[in-house]
Every structure is written in structure tokens, then in C-alpha cells.
Amino acid sequence: MDLGIHGRTALVCASTSGLGYAVAAALTAEGVRVAITGRRADTVEQRASELSGAAGFVTDLTDLAAVAELVPRVEQALGGVDILVLNSGGPPHGTAETLSDEDFTAAIDTLARAQRQLVAAALPGMLARNWGRILAVGSSGVAEPLADLAASNVGRAALAAYLKTLSAEVASRGVTCNMLLPGRIDTDRVRLTDRARAEQTGSSPEEVAAASRSTIPAGRYGTPQEFGQAAAFLCSAAAGYITGIQLRVDGGRARSY
Numbered sequence: 465m466d467l468g469i470h471g472r473t474a475l476v477c478a479s480t481s482g483l484g485y486a487v488a489a490a491l492t493a494e495g496v497r498v499a500i501t502g503r504r505a506d507t508v509e510q511r512a513s514e515l516s517g518a519a520g521f522v523t524d525l526t527d528l529a530a531v532a533e534l535v536p537r538v539e540q541a542l543g544g545v546d547i548l549v550l551n552s553g554g555p556p557h558g559t560a561e562t563l564s565d566e567d568f569t570a571a572i573d574t575l576a577r578a579q580r581q582l583v584a585a586a587l588p589g590m591l592a593r594n595w596g597r598i599l600a601v602g603s604s605g606v607a608e609p610l611a612d613l614a615a616s617n618v619g620r621a622a623l624a625a626y627l628k629t630l631s632a633e634v635a636s637r638g639v640t641c642n643m644l645l646p647g648r649i650d651t652d653r654v655r656l657t658d659r660a661r662a663e664q665t666g667s668s669p670e671e672v673a674a675a676s677r678s679t680i681p682a683g684r685y686g687t688p689q690e691f692g693q694a695a696a697f698l699c700s701a702a703a704g705y706i707t708g709i710q711l712r713v714d715g716g717r718a719r720s721y
């Protein structure tokens with residue numbers, strides 16, 4: 465299928481590894497010029513050099529002043545931002561009972577406030593061109609809140625509500641807003657999480673991963689490439705009539721409708 469986005473421009477946040485990098489790779493494979501971002505200059509340059517048509521932009525997404533400058537920087541370098549992929553580092557683990565006021569604020573700042581700033585900066589250009597794709601990397605915790613990830617559940621729910629509301633406001637002007645809900649995709653973060661759980665429980669990382677896989681109807685973790693392909697489709701011209709949705713990429717793990 466021709467996704468119809470050859471020559472478009474994209475800003476993919478937090479894209480030096482894992483899900484963000486997979487999305488960037490899938491978009492460059494479609495001929496999109498992609499801005500790669502991360503916190504470390506050497507990694508950003510390295511990853512951008514691996515993908516044809518990619519350029520690197522060093523940004524710490526927890527620094528809201530730097531976030532405010534990111535879209536203008538990319539627009540100046542690439543000539544616009546047609547596709548905005550909202551992604552970030554994962555928040556810390558913790559329960560709702562122990563979530564402090566500072567934790568709560570940090571979750572909103574890093575998972576919703578920075579994303580709203582990026583959208584606000586990119587949206588005028590999209591509306592002027594009557595074409596735009598806003599896609600957030602969420603989590604299966606948006607559909608079914610995850611135990612011990614209260615910060616993630618709170619921050620991503622705020623972003624989901626914001627994007628769902630926005631999607632109806634801009635749908636008639638060529639801009640779609642959607643969210644992907646990854647379950648367990650085989651990235652560095654998931655491997656680290658499995659190792660940490662193994663240390664806590666005294667089991668091996670392989671045992672933890674096997675127990676986790678047993679909760680997934682597909683019987684395995686997803687690959688970053690599978691996630692990237694789903695993202696590229698939602699960012700495509702072909703998906704122009706799909707907006708306001710949350711698409712699960714979880715091998716059937718979430719059991720609710």
C-alpha cells in the first residue's frame with residue numbers, strides 16, 4: 465500500500481531508541497524527512513545518520529523551555545512539521561497511594577504538558593497546510609490502568625483526554641489526532657523492567673519475561689518494527705479518515721473492549 469506521505473516532514477520525539485526509533489525508521493522508509501530527538505548529542509547524531517532523510521535535534525523533554533523551542537527549530541530546518549509523534553521517556557514506577565504531589569505534577573508535566581506545548585506549536589502550520597498528523601505513544605495503561613505505574617496512568621490519561629478533545633476540533637481541517645497503546649514491545653525499557661522485576665522477586669529475567677508472555681494471547685512480546693508500522697499507517701494519507709482513536713498494539717493483552 466502506498467501510504468502517500470513521501471516528501472512529508474515529521475518530528476518524532478524521544479526517538480534515539482525503542483519505540484520512537486522504530487517509528488522514525490518506518491517513516492523514513494516511506495520517504496518522510498524525520499527529526500530524531502533525544503538528550504545526548506552523540507546518540508542523536510548516530511541514530512540520525514542511520515536513517516536516510518533524518519536529522520538530529522538534541523532536546524531534553526523534561527525541560528519545558530527547550531520543548532518550546534523544538535518545533536520552531538525543526539520547522540526552520542525541515543520546512544515544516546506535517547507529522548508530530550509525541551513520545552517520551554517512561555515515568556518511574558510507584559503506586560497511587562504513595563504518589564506525592566511532586567510526582568503527580570511531574571507526570572502531568574512530562575507526559576501531557578510538554579506534549580500540549582508541542583502540539584500548540586505545530587498545529588498552526590498543519591492547519592495552514594490543511595494537512596497534519598498528531599500521534600501519541602501512550603500505553604496499554606490508558607485502556608486498563610497498570611498496577612505500580614500510577615504516574616504513567618495519570619499523565620497519559622490527561623494526554624488522551626486532550627487529544628480526543630482536539631481531534632474533533634480539527635478533524636474538518638485535515639488534521640488527525642490519535643494514540644497508540646503499546647502493551648509489551650521488546651525495547652531496552654521493557655528488558656530493563658524485566659531485569660528489575662527479576663531482582664525484586666529473586667527469579668531470572670527469562671522467567672519474568674516468560675510469565676509476562678503468558679499473559680499475552682499472541683504468546684510473545686511485540687517487535688519495535690511492528691509498532692513502527694502501525695504508527696506509520698496512522699500517520700499516513702491512507703489513514704486520513706481515522707481520528708480520535710486509541711489503537712492497541714499489544715498482541716491481544718488488554719481484555720476489555
Ligand SMILES: NC(=O)c1ccc[n+]([C@@H]2O[C@H](COP(=O)([O-])OP(=O)(O)OC[C@H]3O[C@@H](n4cnc5c(N)ncnc54)[C@H](OP(=O)(O)O)[C@@H]3O)[C@@H](O)[C@H]2O)c1
Pocket residue numbers: 477478479480481482483484485501502503504507523524525526551552553554555601602603604646647648649650651652653654
Ligand atoms: N516498550 C513498551 O512495550 C512500552 C509499553 C507501554 C508504554 N511505553 C512507553 O513508551 C515510551 C517509549 O518506550 P521505549 O520502550 O521505547 O523506551 P526506551 O527504549 O527506553 O526509549 C526511550 C527513548 O526516550 C528518550 N528519552 C528518554 N528521556 C528523555 C527526555 N527526558 N527527553 C528526550 N528524550 C528522552 C531516549 O533517548 P535518550 O536516552 O537518548 O535521551 C530514548 O530514545 C515510554 O514512555 C514508555 O513508558 C513503552
